[in-house]
Structure formats: structure tokens, C-alpha cells
Amino acid sequence: MTETLSPGHSSLALGVPPAQPGTIYALAIAGGIVFGPREGRTILFGRNRPEVHVCIGEDDRRVSRQHGLLTHQADQWWVSNTGRLPIRLPNSRLLFTDEEPIPLVSGYTPLFVRGSSGREHLLELFVTGSDAQAPTSRHLDPTHPPRNWRLDPTERLALVVLGQRYLLHEARPQPLSWTQAAKELAQMQPDAGWTAKKVEHLVVKVRTRLSKDGVAGLTREEIAEPVGNSLNHNLIQELLTSTTLVPPDLRLLNHPDD
Known part of the structure; x- marks a missing residue:
């Protein structure tokens, strides 16, 4: 399974259509791609649009031409950094050049590359599991309040x-x-x-x-x-x-x- 995602596609945080478990969606502001799982499959992302599958930071020279890659191995997708700047994952985890790849969990994962003048370039990822359908709307459900902690x-x-x-x-x-x-x-x-x-x-x-x-x-x-x-x-x-x-x-x- 391979398809492209157009610029302006809805955020992957909103969910993705049902798909074979292990399918990966990768989306940046310039568009993206959908690949099914296959051992050894690789997705390149970076600034040089003609040489990558997903282009991020096209006009920002602090982003490397090929900044990273996504690889499917052992029934899992992994993210690696091949660029000069670190990639920031959730919980402020930084992935540096040539470090060991980090496995992606099922569901939504945002990646960030900091560019020039404090710009943040976003690559959204979504790996489908058995329940990858879009979240159910809960327009009328009561709002869950945050948990307040007791302080004297x-x-x-x-x-x-x-x-x-x-x-x-x-x-x-x-x-x-x-x-x-x-x-x-x-x-x-x-x-x-x-x-x-x-x-x-x-x-x-x-x-x-x-x-x-x-x-x-x-x-x-x-x-x-x-x-x-x-x-x-x-x-x-x-x-x-x-x-x-x-x-x-x-x-x-x-x-x-x-």
C-alpha cells in the first residue's frame, strides 16, 4: 500500500482511516505519504524535495537535505537521524545523528526539527494498530476537569x-x-x-x-x-x-x- 497525502491534509492527530496494522502515515506541511508495512522498507525525510519521500523545512537551510529516515524492521517502524540537528520526540527526547534508531509506538507521534530563527518544523507520524480509526466525536460529552491537588x-x-x-x-x-x-x-x-x-x-x-x-x-x-x-x-x-x-x-x- 502506497499513497500520497496532499498539502493541507488534516492533522494526523485527528486519526487515520482503517488500514492494515503497521501502516505508517507521514505528513509535513508540504504533504506526505502512506506506506504499508514491509521488511526493510525505508522512508526518507528532509529539505531536498526531489530526493526524499516527505519534504520538511524546504526553505530552511538548517534542516538537512536528508534529515532522517523511517525504516520497517522486525514488524516495527523505527526513526533514525541522518541530519546535523537533533530530532525532538515527545517528552522532549532528543535523537541525535547516528544514534541508535528509536521504535515508534502505534498511534500518533510528532517529530520536530528546530530550524532558523527559532522555527519548528513538524513531521507528523501515525502507525496504525488494530484500532486506528478516527476518534469518535464527543461533542456533547461533559468536559473532564483537570485533577487539582490538595494544598493546605x-x-x-x-x-x-x-x-x-x-x-x-x-x-x-x-x-x-x-x-x-x-x-x-x-x-x-x-x-x-x-x-x-x-x-x-x-x-x-x-x-x-x-x-x-x-x-x-x-x-x-x-x-x-x-x-x-x-x-x-x-x-x-x-x-x-x-x-x-x-x-x-x-x-x-x-x-x-x-
Whole structure:
């Protein structure tokens, strides 16, 4: 099975028509291709349209002429990087030139290549499994709310102080240090006995609680050295994406006892 996908084709994230399991759809802004599974089959992608199956970043010379390939081996599709720049996969995983190929799971996988001036070139992939049909519309179904995490007032105040740069939408924010957070908290609550150790103990307690409830990236065992701010960064990101902390919580910086 081989067919082409035209420019402007709907995102593969919306699903694909039923097809033989192992069929791969590959789509960029310039169009794409559909190949059935066959041992040794290879799909090239990159900037040089005449020499690749799927063209990405055609007008961006930071994208290599042949930037990567998709290969079907041992009943699975694999992605390899043959270009100069890394390919970014979900969960910020980077695939560098000549590294071992990474297997693709069934379903939707977006790949990104960063080009000139911060441009991001997207290659959408979809490998069909036994349930590759388009998702069922759920127009009238109730919306599933995000899971809010329980924080007591003291935890909320400390985490708002620690993560205030995120709530302020600063570019590339980082958590405050224990010492910085303790200093600000002590100014707001002079009689509360805030110290760097007290802030650390409180935040570690919250991280441990959320980790036990299934949140990833909150323990040292999960993060490669050097850990740095990664654990607190991951915690604040979880609190933001779950809407446990929201920008209006910044009012606590001026009214800590609310």
C-alpha cells in the first residue's frame, strides 16, 4: 500500500482511516505519504524535495537535505537521524545523528526539527494498530476537569513564592532557591519561623505526596544528574497544568494570610 497525502491534509492527530496494522502515515506541511508495512522498507525525510519521500523545512537551510529516515524492521517502524540537528520526540527526547534508531509506538507521534530563527518544523507520524480509526466525536460529552491537588494554606503560599516566575509568565522561568523563597516568606510572615530548611522540608513533602499519586519526575531516582532545579521545576509545572496554582494566586504575595 502506497499513497500520497496532499498539502493541507488534516492533522494526523485527528486519526487515520482503517488500514492494515503497521501502516505508517507521514505528513509535513508540504504533504506526505502512506506506506504499508514491509521488511526493510525505508522512508526518507528532509529539505531536498526531489530526493526524499516527505519534504520538511524546504526553505530552511538548517534542516538537512536528508534529515532522517523511517525504516520497517522486525514488524516495527523505527526513526533514525541522518541530519546535523537533533530530532525532538515527545517528552522532549532528543535523537541525535547516528544514534541508535528509536521504535515508534502505534498511534500518533510528532517529530520536530528546530530550524532558523527559532522555527519548528513538524513531521507528523501515525502507525496504525488494530484500532486506528478516527476518534469518535464527543461533542456533547461533559468536559473532564483537570485533577487539582490538595494544598493546605501554608503549602500554597510557599509554592506560590517558589514558583512566582512561572505564574508571572517569565521567559524560561526557574524556581526560586530555598534561601530566596525563605527570605521572601520571612518578610511576609515575620513570626512564622521561615528558613531555607523549612521551605525545603515543606516542598519535598508535597513532591513526595504527588509522586506517590503517580506524578512522574518528582524524585531524584527519576532524574539524571545533575538534578539542579529539575525536581522543583517539574513540581511547579504539574501544579500549573493541573490548575492547582493559577496566576490569580499571585495575590498571596501581597496578602499571605488570605
